[in-house]
Amino acid sequence: MVRKEVNNGVQVKITIQVLRGTLWAIILMMLYLYGCSGTPVTKTFDPMLQEFEKDIGVSTKGTKIYFADLSGQKVGTCYVGTRVIHLDRDYWKYAGEWSRKALLYHELGHCVCNILIHSKERQLGCDFSLMGKAMETERCYRDYWDRYVRDLKARCQ
Numbered sequence: 001m002v003r004k005e006v007n008n009g010v011q012v013k014i015t016i017q018v019l020r021g022t023l024w025a026i027i028l029m030m031l032y033l034y035g036c037s038g039t040p041v042t043k044t045f046d047p048m049l050q051e052f053e054k055d056i057g058v059s060t061k062g063t064k065i066y067f068a069d070l071s072g073q074k075v076g077t078c079y080v081g082t083r084v085i086h087l088d089r090d091y092w093k094y095a096g097e098w099s100r101k102a103l104l105y106h107e108l109g110h111c112v113c114n115i116l117i118h119s120k121e122r123q124l125g126c127d128f129s130l131m132g133k134a135m136e137t138e139r140c141y142r143d144y145w146d147r148y149v150r151d152l153k154a155r156c157q
């Protein structure tokens, strides 16, 4: 009789500990997700998404765009198949108009056009493609924008 009571006591204690652990996990996960991305800002990008659809001829439906604090030199991410884009808050704040557009087109190139590899081709001192490994200068994007759009359209599936 005494023994059974002790067992029950231990069981209750363990259950509470498990529940408390689960609760903490949920709270930490929510904090992490919030800190990482917050609420999507896709609406702000509607004009740019429409321009992309017109330029490239594909739908961007289902795309979700978030501002995030990306680590290291990374200024944008999109994992093929997810259509979730993270743009680095600081980069976006200071980037020029053409560089912003180029970054968004690059990430859409990954997650809408399913382009998996980065292009290494260069021409006239600029990356030949928007799908280069690193960001180009504002001047490159401005001067060759039409060529960049044509190239991306040709690569887009």
Ligand SMILES: [Zn+2]
Binding pocket: 106, 110, 118, 132, 133
């Ligand atoms: Zn990329």
